[in-house]
Amino acid sequence: MCGIIGILSNNLVAERLIDGLSRLEYRGYDSAGIATIWENTIAKRRSEGKLQALKDLLGQKPLQGNVGIGHTRWATHGSPTHQNAHPHATDRVAVVHNGIIENYQLLKNDLLKNGVIFKSETDTEVVVHLIDQALQLGKSPEVAVQETLAKLHGAFALAIIFKDHPDVLIGARRGSPLVLGICENELFLGSDAWALAPWTQKVCYLEEGDVVIMKRSDGFTYTIFNDEAWAPINRPVKHLNLATGAVSKGGYSHFMLKEIFEQPQTLSDTLLSLIDAETQTSRINLPIDFSGEHIRIRLIACGSSYYASLTAKYWFEKYARILCEVDLASEFRYCDPVLGKHDIFIFVSQSGETTDTLAALNLAKAKGCVTLALVNVPESSMTRTADHHILTLAGPEIGVASTKAFTAQLAVLCALALHAAAQRKTIDTVSVHLGELLHVPKLVAQVLQDVSLFDELGLRLSQTRDVLFIGRGTNYPIALEGALKLKEISYIHAEAYAAGELKHGPIALVDKLTPLIAIAPNDAWFEKTSSNIQEVATRGAPIIILTDNPAFTVNCPEFHKILLPKSTPLNACFIYTAAVQCIAYYTALHKGTDVDQPRNLAKSVTVE
Numbered sequence: 080m081c082g083i084i085g086i087l088s089n090n091l092v093a094e095r096l097i098d099g100l101s102r103l104e105y106r107g108y109d110s111a112g113i114a115t116i117w118e119n120t121i122a123k124r125r126s127e128g129k130l131q132a133l134k135d136l137l138g139q140k141p142l143q144g145n146v147g148i149g150h151t152r153w154a155t156h157g158s159p160t161h162q163n164a165h166p167h168a169t170d171r172v173a174v175v176h177n178g179i180i181e182n183y184q185l186l187k188n189d190l191l192k193n194g195v196i197f198k199s200e201t202d203t204e205v206v207v208h209l210i211d212q213a214l215q216l217g218k219s220p221e222v223a224v225q226e227t228l229a230k231l232h233g234a235f236a237l238a239i240i241f242k243d244h245p246d247v248l249i250g251a252r253r254g255s256p257l258v259l260g261i262c263e264n265e266l267f268l269g270s271d272a273w274a275l276a277p278w279t280q281k282v283c284y285l286e287e288g289d290v291v292i293m294k295r296s297d298g299f300t301y302t303i304f305n306d307e308a309w310a311p312i313n314r315p316v317k318h319l320n321l322a323t324g325a326v327s328k329g330g331y332s333h334f335m336l337k338e339i340f341e342q343p344q345t346l347s348d349t350l351l352s353l354i355d356a357e358t359q360t361s362r363i364n365l366p367i368d369f370s371g372e373h374i375r376i377r378l379i380a381c382g383s384s385y386y387a388s389l390t391a392k393y394w395f396e397k398y399a400r401i402l403c404e405v406d407l408a409s410e411f412r413y414c415d416p417v418l419g420k421h422d423i424f425i426f427v428s429q430s431g432e433t434t435d436t437l438a439a440l441n442l443a444k445a446k447g448c449v450t451l452a453l454v455n456v457p458e459s460s461m462t463r464t465a466d467h468h469i470l471t472l473a474g475p476e477i478g479v480a481s482t483k484a485f486t487a488q489l490a491v492l493c494a495l496a497l498h499a500a501a502q503r504k505t506i507d508t509v510s511v512h513l514g515e516l517l518h519v520p521k522l523v524a525q526v527l528q529d530v531s532l533f534d535e536l537g538l539r540l541s542q543t544r545d546v547l548f549i550g551r552g553t554n555y556p557i558a559l560e561g562a563l564k565l566k567e568i569s570y571i572h573a574e575a576y577a578a579g580e581l582k583h584g585p586i587a588l589v590d591k592l593t594p595l596i597a598i599a600p601n602d603a604w605f606e607k608t609s610s611n612i613q614e615v616a617t618r619g620a621p622i623i624i625l626t627d628n629p630a631f632t633v634n635c636p637e638f639h640k641i642l643l644p645k646s647t648p649l650n651a652c653f654i655y656t657a658a659v660q661c662i663a664y665y666t667a668l669h670k671g672t673d674v675d676q677p678r679n680l681a682k683s684v685t686v687e
């Protein structure tokens with residue numbers, strides 16, 4: 080993961096490096112650092128932990144210089160210590176890196192044999208020493224970088240500055256995103272365009288294998304090379320229109336809570352972009368034909384986006400009668416998948432940058448399959464790569480654990496399945512269901528009207544070590560999502576099972592100390608789910624049921640019921656998602672964990 084930034088300017092850069100890093104902290108927050116060239120030396124400031132620690136350090140020890148690089152780290156190689164914090168540097172060169180140098184150990188062994196002394200445990204440091212050695216042989220920064228890149232395997236984005244060339248900043252991209260920002264008297268590098276947005280919205284997205292050499296001496300010019308052919312290459316320059324204001328918590332105690340409460344609005348925005356409210360017909364305008372007899376939907380995603388995709392399988396099969404397969408992106412790309420010529424690939428991603436999902440997208444594209452990306456971040460790698468895309472209109476999601484982006488994905492996927500059903504004429508109730516979908520924002524608002532029961536439950540759950548979730552149908556993936564949310568932000572161990580699957584093994588986990596959270600809407604499977612709940616209650620587990628059946632009760636020593644709005648099989652998953660999000664949030668709140676930036680996580684997963 081990690082976020083990187085670089086600025087080449089006539090003005091001081093340190094403050095803006097920090098400002099840019101504050102918009103990249105979603106990529107990792109284990110440590111942060113910046114380096115500039117000042118008075119003919121490479122000067123660094125680095126701190127363990129969040130960016131605030133680096134800001135405090137800079138308050139005490141400011142940094143001059145008008146060329147610099149910065150980094151916010153999600154640790155891969157080497158623990159999150161000061162010593163392993165980027166930038167890594169010798170006397171001649173400093174580097175920040177996002178990604179993994181897969182052959183670093185071999186390169187390190189060679190360097191060690193040649194007497195190089197390493198100061199960190201990182202893979203990045205080999206890059207620094209390789210460039211340094213080339214510079215010592217009198218090679219130019221361009222050649223030193225070119226020769227070094229040829230030795231590296233893996234995925235990376237790099238930003239590099241040179242003590243003896245304070246008018247040069249070099250960026251390189253292979254596998255990890257990197258954007259060049261262009262101004263008349265300044266040039267920038269960033270892991271995304273948002274990081275650069277307050278300074279410039281004129282950007283150029285670097286492509287695989289691109290290296291950009293930026294120079295101040297020639298009046299802030301840049302040349303892009305491709306590292307295989309090393310030939311200058313033109314890349315399109317885009318003029319973006321990104322919001323530049325800081326996103327605030329708006330009076331909420333955490334971004335996550337704000338984002339949970341934003342869902343009625345974000346769902347409404349997303350649904351109204353897909354459904355004509357007056358005619359209750361689909362407004363989806365995609366040049367994809369879903370009517371073919373032999374088509375198959377292939378949904379590919381990771382994490383919460385994978386759970387949204389699992390939910391969508393029920394909709395595509397039930398309403399559109401299309402065979403639908405769902406794969407984890409990290410597995411799909413390495414399992415030699417059979418790709419059919421009638422397959423329609425849908426890649427679901429909040430960030431649009433997840434490495435595994437992006438790689439799967441490239442694989443499907445290379446095989447000539449139809450590719451559609453459902454993404455929340457406009458101008459992300461996936462929107463630029465897929466044949467077609469639909470945006471989930473959730474707006475910036477700052478809390479690391481996905482909430483409003485997840486429900487927006489559900490909304491798009493459900494509308495898309497109904498759009499496919501309309502094309503295939505498999506049901507004659509499409510407009511009824513689209514109408515039902517339009518009621519979802521109101522129902523979610525009802526769930527959030529009074530959160531006191533979630534708060535009470537959160538206090539109870541904050542004292543537990545393990546939690547089990549169950550659900551059936553579309554609520555099985557919601558149970559998985561509920562368990563993931565709880566794990567992510569409260570660090571409580573949680574597992575989710577299809578309700579009917581419990582007795583095939585997991586019921587052995589049931590004991591008096593392990594609460595069961597059952598998603599039990601009053602639907603066609605209600606009685607079956609009730610029996611599963613009873614089987615657990617009989618074995619002494621505390622029971623928490625989320626239901627819209629006011630009469631439902633279970634005979635057991637500890638019983639909690641949260642009564643939710645009346646649901647239909649189509650809209651239940653939205654209602655129950657809001658409930659499990661609140662349970663996770665209040666449990667974490669009572670445990671006192673870092674809700675918005677939980678340990679070990681990052682918002683955008685750009686390593687395999």
Ligand code: F6R
Nearest residue numbers: 382383384428429430433480481
């Ligand atoms: C969980 C969460 C992650 C992401 C996963 C995929 O709260 O946010 O599980 O869903 O890392 O990320 P995207 O959707 O950006 O591809």
